[in-house]
Amino acid sequence: MPEANKIAIQDFSFYYDSCRALWNVNLCIRSKEIFTVFGPARSGKTTLLKSLNRLTDLIFGANHTGTVHLDETDIYGPNVDLTRLRRRIGMVFDLPTPLPMSIFDNITYGPRLSLTNRKSRLHEIVEKALRSAVLWEEVKDRLNTSALRLSGGQQQRLCIARVLALEPEVLLLDEPCSGLDPISTASIEETLFELKKTYTIILVPHNIQQASRVADRAGFFLNGELVEEGPAYQVFTKPRDKRTEDYVTGRFG
Amino acid sequence: MQLQEKIIEKVLLLIAFSSIIILTLITFFIFEEGIPLILNVGLKAFLLGEKWIPSKGFFGIFPMIASSFWVTFGSLLLGIPLGLACTIFLSEFIPPFIATLFRPAIQLLAAIPSVIYGFGGLIFLVPLIRNHLGGPGLSILAGSLVLGFMTLPTIITISEDALKALPPSYKAGALALGATHWQTIWRVLIPAARSGIVASVILGMGRAMGETMAMIMILGNAVRMPVSFLDSARTLTTNIGIEMGYASGDHRQALFATGIVLFFIIMALNTLAIFLSKRRAS
Amino acid sequence: MNRRRYVTQGIATIFIWTGALLTIAVMLLILFQILKEGLPVLRLSFFLESPKEMGREGGIFSTLIGTATLTLVAIVVGAPLGVGTAVFLREYTRESKMSRMIRFGTDCLAGVPSIIFGLFGFVFFVIKLNLGWSILSGGLTLAAMILPTIISTAEESIKAIPYSYREVSYSLGGTKWQTVTRVVLPSALPGIFTGILLSVGRSIGETAAVILTAGSSLVMPTSLFSPIRTMSVHFYILAREGISMKMAYGTGAALILFVLMINMMAQWAINRYIRRRT
Numbered sequence: 026m027p028e029a030n031k032i033a034i035q036d037f038s039f040y041y042d043s044c045r046a047l048w049n050v051n052l053c054i055r056s057k058e059i060f061t062v063f064g065p066a067r068s069g070k071t072t073l074l075k076s077l078n079r080l081t082d083l084i085f086g087a088n089h090t091g092t093v094h095l096d097e098t099d100i101y102g103p104n105v106d107l108t109r110l111r112r113r114i115g116m117v118f119d120l121p122t123p124l125p126m127s128i129f130d131n132i133t134y135g136p137r138l139s140l141t142n143r144k145s146r147l148h149e150i151v152e153k154a155l156r157s158a159v160l161w162e163e164v165k166d167r168l169n170t171s172a173l174r175l176s177g178g179q180q181q182r183l184c185i186a187r188v189l190a191l192e193p194e195v196l197l198l199d200e201p202c203s204g205l206d207p208i209s210t211a212s213i214e215e216t217l218f219e220l221k222k223t224y225t226i227i228l229v230p231h232n233i234q235q236a237s238r239v240a241d242r243a244g245f246f247l248n249g250e251l252v253e254e255g256p257a258y259q260v261f262t263k264p265r266d267k268r269t270e271d272y273v274t275g276r277f278g
Numbered sequence: 279m280q281l282q283e284k285i286i287e288k289v290l291l292l293i294a295f296s297s298i299i300i301l302t303l304i305t306f307f308i309f310e311e312g313i314p315l316i317l318n319v320g321l322k323a324f325l326l327g328e329k330w331i332p333s334k335g336f337f338g339i340f341p342m343i344a345s346s347f348w349v350t351f352g353s354l355l356l357g358i359p360l361g362l363a364c365t366i367f368l369s370e371f372i373p374p375f376i377a378t379l380f381r382p383a384i385q386l387l388a389a390i391p392s393v394i395y396g397f398g399g400l401i402f403l404v405p406l407i408r409n410h411l412g413g414p415g416l417s418i419l420a421g422s423l424v425l426g427f428m429t430l431p432t433i434i435t436i437s438e439d440a441l442k443a444l445p446p447s448y449k450a451g452a453l454a455l456g457a458t459h460w461q462t463i464w465r466v467l468i469p470a471a472r473s474g475i476v477a478s479v480i481l482g483m484g485r486a487m488g489e490t491m492a493m494i495m496i497l498g499n500a501v502r503m504p505v506s507f508l509d510s511a512r513t514l515t516t517n518i519g520i521e522m523g524y525a526s527g528d529h530r531q532a533l534f535a536t537g538i539v540l541f542f543i544i545m546a547l548n549t550l551a552i553f554l555s556k557r558r559a560s
Numbered sequence: 561m562n563r564r565r566y567v568t569q570g571i572a573t574i575f576i577w578t579g580a581l582l583t584i585a586v587m588l589l590i591l592f593q594i595l596k597e598g599l600p601v602l603r604l605s606f607f608l609e610s611p612k613e614m615g616r617e618g619g620i621f622s623t624l625i626g627t628a629t630l631t632l633v634a635i636v637v638g639a640p641l642g643v644g645t646a647v648f649l650r651e652y653t654r655e656s657k658m659s660r661m662i663r664f665g666t667d668c669l670a671g672v673p674s675i676i677f678g679l680f681g682f683v684f685f686v687i688k689l690n691l692g693w694s695i696l697s698g699g700l701t702l703a704a705m706i707l708p709t710i711i712s713t714a715e716e717s718i719k720a721i722p723y724s725y726r727e728v729s730y731s732l733g734g735t736k737w738q739t740v741t742r743v744v745l746p747s748a749l750p751g752i753f754t755g756i757l758l759s760v761g762r763s764i765g766e767t768a769a770v771i772l773t774a775g776s777s778l779v780m781p782t783s784l785f786s787p788i789r790t791m792s793v794h795f796y797i798l799a800r801e802g803i804s805m806k807m808a809y810g811t812g813a814a815l816i817l818f819v820l821m822i823n824m825m826a827q828w829a830i831n832r833y834i835r836r837r838t
Contacts, residue, residue: 080731085654108733116731122724125747134742135732184728191732286737287652293644297711298665300704304672304680311683363579371576380580382827387587389758389823390816391765393796397812398590400799427586460569481671488673490768495800515675515768522682522772537679541672548671552664 030094031056031195031225032077037091039072039249041084046072048250049091054195059217059226061236061257064246065272070229073246074197077227078114079107095195108139115188119200119229121180123172128164131172131183135191150190158186159216178209185216195225203231214239233273237261245269308541312534324535330501332521332529339536341503345418345511346543348504349493350486352422353429357482360426361433362468362475368434369441370463388431396492399424404496413508416498422507424492429482436481436555440474441467477554484547487540490515514540591816597806598813606810611778611794616804620811622780626695626788629781630774631763633699634706639756641703642710643745649711650718651740670708677705678772686773693787698774702766706759713758717751718744750833757826761819767792791815 032054039047047069054060062070072081079100081087093100100110112135124131132151141147151168155161160182164175172183181201188196198217202210210231217239220226230236236243237257244254245266253266264270271277316324319337327338364384368377399420408415448470452462468475498510499520512520518533518540525533609619645662653659681701691697721744729739745752767790775787776797789797795815798808 078731080727083727083730108735111731111733118724118727118731120724122728124725124728124743134729134734138732138734138738138742187728187732283735283737290644290648290652293641294648294662295665296641296645297669297707298662300707301665301669301672303684304676304704307680307683307688308676311679360579360583363576364583367576367580371573371580382824383584383587385827386820386823387583389761389765389819390587390591391767391792391819393765393767393792393799394590394594394812394816397594397795397799397808401593402590427583430583458565458569460572461565464572484671485673488675490673490675491796495796515673518675518679519768519771522679534679534683537676541676544671544673545668548668552667 030054031096032227033092033094035092035094037076037089037093039069039076039081039089040087042086046249047076047089048248050251052244052251052254054225054227055242056225057221057223058241059221059228059239061228061230061240061243062246063230063233063236063243064252065277067248068246069249070246071199072249074116074199074227074229077195077197078111078116080111080116082107112139112191113193114195114197115191115193116197117181117184117188117199117201119203121177121184121204123175123180123183125173126171127169128172128175128183129168132187132190135187140191154186154190157189157216157220158182159212159219160186176209178205178212181205181209181213182216185213189220193224195227196220198226198228200229200231202235210235233261245272247272305541308534308537311531312536312538315528315531315535316538318528319532325539328503330517332525332532335528337528337532337535339514339517339539341501342512342514342517342536343539345497345504346487346513346515346540348418348507348511349421349425349497349513350483352418352507353425353486354479354483356423356426357429357433357486358479361430361437361478361482364430364434365437365441365475366463366468369438370459370467384431384434387427392428392489392492393495395424395428396495399492399496407508411508413506414498414510416496416510417508418497418504418511419507420496421493421511421513424496425486425489428489428492429486432482432485433475433478436478437471437475440471440478443474444470473554477551480547480551480554484544484551487513487544487547488515490519494519514543594809594812594816598809598811598816601806601810602813602817607814610780611807614778614803616807620791620794620814622778623789623791623794623811626774626781627764627790627792629695629784630698630702630770630788630790631760633695633784634702634763635756635760637700638703638706638710638759639752642707642755643714643752645707645711646714646718647740647745650715651736651744666708666711669704674705674766674768675772677701678769680704681769681773692785693773693775693777694785695774695781695788696784698770698788698790699784701769701773702763705766705769706762709759709762710752710755713755714748714752717748717755720751721747750829754826754829754833757822757829761822761826764790764822765792765815765819766790767796771796791818 030053034050034052037047037050038045062073064070075081077093124134129151132154133147136147136150152161160179163179175183202213217226240257242255243257243260245252245260247268253264253269261273264273324337324339326340328340329336329338368380403420403423404415407417407420444467448466449462452466493513494516497516499512500510501512504511514536517536522533606619608621610622611620612618649659649662681697685691685697685700686693725743726739729743770790771793776789776793777787778789781788791811792815795808795811798804798811
């Protein structure tokens with residue numbers, strides 16, 4: 026069965042005022058795969074992710090050329106409903122960012138905005154999301170306590186659950202394991218394998234080892250340019266471009 | 279949804295302009311009431327005339343302008359040394375945790391209504407001055423002393439901010455070169471924080487110029503050129519405050535005109551202070 | 561040579577300590593004197609009875625009602641305007657000519673003396689808008705006076721909220737307004753509340769603007785259009801006209817107690833709020 030393109034990025038360049046952050050990116054993300062976007066710091070990875078759910082719209086002076094399609098829709102088109110877009114493409118940030126509310130309220134924050142307010146439905150959503158993020162067993166008895174009291178690893182899984190509660194199609198994960206201990210990291214990586222069955226995932230990894238552990242395909246970014254992309258195994262062990270090879274073998278980092 | 283968001287943004291924009299709108303309204307209406315009289319009487323006669331007899335049509339406010347400045351400068355004579363002393367005390371002479379007790383006390387000082395200060399001046403200072411220094415007691419001296427205390431919080435909080443904003447290397451450097459604590463304060467820190475301190479003083483002047491109730495209670499009510507600190511007097515503010523209750527027609531317009539003069543003076547002072555503190559920031 | 565430096569240091573130290581202690585001493589002196597003479601007057605009947613014989617006897621009940629209603633109007637009008645301005649400045653624009661102009665306007669407004677507000681309120685609310693000397697005229701004038709305070713405290717509280725909270729709300733599909741009402745404002749509430757408390761304290765003590773706009777009637781108000789006398793105006797009239805020293809001290813003591821109480825509550829709120837954030 027041919028794998029459909031979930032996200033198609035064509036000739037996409039991004040600018041903060043007149044400062045160019047992304048240079049003519051051409052990239053296709055396939056449905057229900059884990060695609061990893063890796064590279065040194067300040068190479069545009071986060072900008073790429075944030076422009077996929079249009080979080081970059083919030084920055085004054087941000088503009089772009091080129092197109093990004095989610096399935097058949099141009100996400101920068103004139104009639105795009107941002108709320109629906111951000112429900113379809115969810116994002117988890119590099120630092121755990123629980124909102125200053127209870128665990129329950131954190132998870133239901135998204136659904137309450139536009140989906141439903143019915144208590145019973147909300148409870149269903151919360152349980153399903155927490156189970157998918159492998160956090161249900163640990164917090165099911167204290168859903169009304171403040172989310173700020175959870176440990177770092179739990180908070181990050183809470184952020185994943187929070188995004189899953191909206192039943193998105195694509196997950197954008199920006200270094201989701203930075204700041205976490207190895208055990209939490211391992212559990213989140215395991216969760217990713219489960220999540221891959223349902224969601225398309227774009228992951229900015231904490232390091233190359235993590236990327237090679239979990240990814241199906243990979244793309245190397247350097248200074249805002251997509252240098253090369255392909256199956257993860259090939260990009261990490263037999264890269265076609267010298268710059269990729271230098272980075273992967275640690276000659277710069 | 280998008281439409282709702284756009285409407286909300288426009289409403290908030292309008293709300294955000296409320297302070298400018300109010301400021302414009304204030305300026306417009308004060309001027310509308312006062313300018314006709316100034317034009318009638320003549321600007322020079324109004325500002326420099328020494329006779330204020332509304333019933334006969336004499337509207338000269340020079341004594342009031344002079345008294346306002348006398349009282350204000352008098353208050354600075356007390357306020358600057360005392361204010362600097364307290365500022366230095368707060369930032370250099372006591373450990374930080376005691377300062378956190380002292381600072382709220384200063385805020386409380388600022389929160390006390392001016393009528394209470396006026397009353398305090400009335401029952402303590404006025405008899406004291408009358409019995410020991412002569413004159414009616416209700417005097418510029420009493421006003422200056424009370425006003426000096428009232429402007430302390432302004433001078434203290436802003437000067438303290440100015441001192442706190444200095445890089446710690448100034449103090450460390452001076453002490454390392456062998457200066458005593460006091461030399462460091464007096465010759466290095468205070469001069470470095472100079473523009474902030476001056477800004478605080480100018481703002482204090484603005485507050486002093488605008489004070490009404492306490493001054494009504496302790497300055498007496500004499501409409502004449504002051505010649506000594508023991509004289510009773512009337513400032514621009516008390517002129518308005520005392521007579522507004524029963525003025526009408528030209529008289530009332532003259533009080534608004536007094537307000538225009540007051541407005542200009544205080545706006546000038548405040549703009550100067552803002553300008554000075556912006557310059558410090560850059 | 562060395563000795564002279566240390567002598568200067570010593571003299572300076574004495575001056576500084578004297579100055580600081582003198583300041584505290586004078587403040588305490590005034591407060592103690594008024595409280596000493598005034599506290600005995602403060603019995604329950606004082607608070608519950610209205611002034612009789614032009615204030616020579618009775619209590620201050622009608623002035624309490626006057627003060628309360630005036631402050632209420634001021635807050636009800638001033639708080640939304642102030643918070644709305646702060647929200648706009650921090651959430652809907654970035655630093656630009658317009659925002660600088662708004663801030664300049666707010667700073668200027670903060671410097672306008674209360675007697676000028678009184679003149680303005682008189683000509684605009686009492687005369688032009690035909691509201692007469694009333695709770696409405698006084699309250700609206702006071703609202704204009706407290707606006708700068710509310711704007712700056714609200715702005716500080718909103719500024720203190722981490723950007724990540726907003727980013728999370730947007731990434732979950734929230735609109736700007738939803739983010740403001742569901743995340744930003746609830747978190748900023750303690751700081752905003754403190755600003756409101758401080759404004760209440762200021763309104764209670766305000767006299768010049770109130771006399772010119774709300775009048776000085778001792779009669780119990782019947783509507784927002786009734787004239788009223790606030791506590792501070794009552795105190796001023798009693799003291800200046802020499803009507804009754806006893807009543808003056810009592811009113812003054814009540815005034816001081818209210819203002820101190822409110823400001824101490826605000827200080828406590830600031831401390832708790834700061835401790836929670838850091």
